[in-house]
Amino acid sequence: MADKNQHQSQNKKTIPPYMKAISGSLGGVVEASCLQPIDVIKTRLQLDRSGHYKGIAHCGSTIVRNEGVRALWKGLTPFATHLTLKYALRMGSNAVLQSAFKDSETGKLSPQGRLLSGFGAGVLEALVIVTPFEVVKIRLQQQRGLKPDLLKYKGPVHCARTIIHEEGLRGLWAGAAPTVMRNGTNQAAMFTAKNAFDVILWNKQEGDGKVLQPWQSMISGFLAGTAGPVCTGPFDVVKTRLMAQSRSGGELKYKGMFHAISTIYAEEGLLALWKGLLPRLMRIPPGQAIMWAVADQVIGFYEKAYIHNAPL
Incomplete structure (x- = not known):
């Protein structure tokens, strides 16, 4: 009876959202530093309408040859900052939404609640x-050249200021609709799949005090990160095209998400809507593997130190 009461008391204690946010932000820093070159290559491939790049390897070697190795880390500052803030918001908001969807009596979260929590977290991170x-x-990534004085955007802050000056504040939210669809769907699938793989592969339940080894977290995270890119490829391509076009250059080629999808399909064919899929698969699943390896260790430490070993 005493053991049962102790177990119930521990189950009432949950990991606070701020700890989930911290774990995600730390994972984001490590992920950004490791995988930025893949993201640069993905962006260049998605923006290539003339067939200038013959594939991932050719794109990477061309960038290095023409612009130097450092060009593979173009946009790292906004990318790392964006990942850190994104994962903090994603993990924290998902924890808050999961708490709201849990059964008030049993404390259990249904599969539908997990999906809705992930989708809500994805929508929030996409907009904010x-x-x-x-x-x-x-x-920044679409700029080609070596000499900074010849580039339109000199850095992330200058880029943001220029966009606001030329296109208004709304210019920073170009491509918001496909981004919301992409991120919402991705996170709904990712959180659900990560939990499922933890249970199936390692018999790890949320809040049970068991800390996965980093390699176990990496396997679960990698598998959870594979489905999203395939399902959301068209949203990602459209997002990139909408974000890349400047409102200061006259009439816009793409008028919105659905117009962009129909235009790309008509001009470039169906497969063009999945341009950059392979580099996305090279970046997102490994990125999720890295992020979860860090996040699970942080969460596991908190569970052991403040929940399961806390005085009752």
């Missing part, structure tokens, strides 16, 4: 953080 940071990142 992802869209403006990715607009700046993509504008």
Whole structure:
């Protein structure tokens, strides 16, 4: 009876959202530093309408040859900042939403509640953080050349100021609609799949005090991060095209999300809507593996120190 009461007391204690936010932000810093070159290549491929790049390897070697190795880390500052803030908001808001969707009597979260929590977290991060940071990142990444004085955008702050000056504040939210659809769907799938793989592969339940080894977290995170890019490829391509076009250059080629999808399909074919899929698969699943390896260790430490070993 005493053991049962102790177990119930521990189950009432939950990991606070701010700890989830901290764990996600730390994972985001590590992920951004490791995987920025893949993101640069993905962006260049998605913006390539003339077939200038023959593939991932050719794109990467061309960038290095023409612009130097450092060009593979173009946009790192906004990318790392955006990942840190995005993961903090994603993990924190998902924890808050999961608490709201849990059964008040049993404390259990249904599969539908987990999906809705993930989707809500994805929508929130897309509107608050992802869209403006990715607009700046993509504008910086699409610039070609070696001499800074010949580039339109001199850095992330200058880029943001220029966009606001030329296009208004709304310019930083170009491509918001496909970003919301992409991120909402991605996070609904990712949180649900990560929990499922933890249970299936490692018999790890949320809040049970068991800390996965980093390699176990990486496997679960990698698998959870694979489905989203395939399902949301068209949204990602459209997002990139909408973000890359400047409102200061006259008439816009793409009028919105649905117009962009139909235009790309008509001009470039169906497969063009999945341009950059392979580099996305090279970046997102490994990125999720890295992020969860860090986040699970932080959360596991908190569970052991402040929940399961806390005085009752």
